[in-house]
Amino acid sequence: MTGEGPGGEPADDLLAGPRGRRLLSALVGEGSDAEPWAWSAHEDDLGLPGLAPLPDPLRTELRERLRRAVSTLDLDALRARSDPRDLLTAFADSVAAARYWQDPDPEDRALADPELVEVLRPVARAVAAGPAARWWSDPVDVTAQQHLWWRFEGRDGYRPIVTGSPGAAAAAWRGWRTAVDAEEERWRTEFPRHTLGRCSGTWWSTPPDRPELPSSTPVLPGGLGVGMTLIEDEMGIEEVDARALRLRDGLRVHEVHDAADWCALVAAHPRSVTFTRRHDWWLATGWDGAWALPDWASVAREWDGVHLSARGYLAVSGRVLETAVPGNVVGADTDGVRPGPARTLLAGWNPGVTHWLTDAVTEVEPPVRWRSLEDRYPLEWAPSRA
Structure with a gap:
């Protein structure tokens, strides 16, 4: 850690x-x-x-x-x-x-x-x-982590988390890299510079949240998951199943508490996202140069998880940061992209959330269903056994 x-x-x-x-x-x-x-x-x-x-x-x-x-x-x-x-x-x-x-x-x-x-x-x-x-x-507390499954119409079943299957995460990363490379190339060819800001696509910076690669949130006093209260792009969903996770010993977690922590991860494991992100992030930031994010498949070879502390979220999320990654290295030397070092943006990653990148979860406890109290969403919730 x-x-x-x-x-x-x-x-x-x-x-x-x-x-x-x-x-x-x-x-x-x-x-x-x-x-x-x-x-x-x-x-x-x-x-x-x-x-x-x-x-x-x-x-x-x-x-x-x-x-x-x-x-x-x-x-x-x-x-x-x-x-x-x-x-x-x-x-x-x-x-x-x-x-x-x-x-x-x-x-x-x-x-x-x-x-x-x-x-x-x-x-x-x-x-x-x-x-x-x-x-x-606080750094991640591996003894008090919950996985949250939001419930809304048409989504009654709980998606299982993969445990006890060595190699499941590595297999997921092989498919992920193929998919994101194809997405970046499609946006490069189908949405050239003159369409800037006229279309929207993938705008978040997080690793994929899959059964083999779950995310988790810390727990406040009383059992309330931080992720129930501190929610970006929330849609007023008032019911959630929370499952406590048990994690294997000796996990290596990269902590993001400030801009330097995030930029270090990007520099060590750079991946081009210029063409998939440029339309949305130009509107949000005004930057029309190269964009880079961590290559999560590469990060997974060094770290089991990445934790964004609440302080890291407040300091970094939504802030355009210059990286040590040259723009042409991440493939942004065409289509009128502004020259110079790539920028990075942390987006769509809620405070306190840890994304697990390897086979980190050993056991998942039965769910506890929480319902928001009337007129107090998302600040107050009441638990009941699902």
Whole structure:
């Protein structure tokens, strides 16, 4: 397992990532006595194409509104929060606002402005110093992992997880590589540059979630899986089966706590995703150069799993990062792709989730069905034996 936790300053990580900044903004909205600063009133201004800088008058107005709101916060009380659930509402709001397949959310766009980032700094320091956020930096706990199976119309049965079948994961990776190579070539030939932004395809960065390659989520006090509450692109599904996993000893897990951890994985195991991702990610980020992600089949030869901590999610998800991978190495030297090093984007990977890349699961316990409580989805759930 790589280390026991991240280095660097947690407050800086919160301010660096769009999801971290959005969480801080939500906390300001929860705790401020000042006049709420209504993003919706500026949606037309903030929805400018091309992710251009905010106009100066708008930047000044938003900065001053935010400054007044932050000045009324009780930062000592925020720092003293001790229950992890005390920050879940703001965290869930930030996660639910993520979108990697279209133009940025107006509030996310505004919060990327450096002047607004600095106004949020005292809030970031208070949150990062408090005990309620301590678990955000935890490495994966292999003794408390759940696999979640969302239930909705037409999906009543539970998909089994493959256990006790050595080599099943390796076989799955052989088929995966063939499929993703074919997908990348199809997008290169069928969707040239002049169609940029006019079509949508694969926009996520995660490994495949298959019976041989399951994902898992940590558990908060009371048995609530983090993945039930912190959900990107959630669709209001109010019932889930959670199964505790037992994992084999000695697993090698790559921890992603910050941008350096993610970029190191991409650099060590690069795979071109320029043509499959460029349409969606250009809309979301404005970058029309080469894109690279980890080659998960290659990663599986070095690591049994990859864990994205809550802190890593807040620092990295949705953030365009330059890699050490030359664009032409990942096959982006054609079709008008902007030259230079490839960028990478972590998208569609929920906080705290670990993706298992080898035959890691030894046993799956019977499911516990959880139902969300009325009007409290996704923050409160009640368990019942399935």
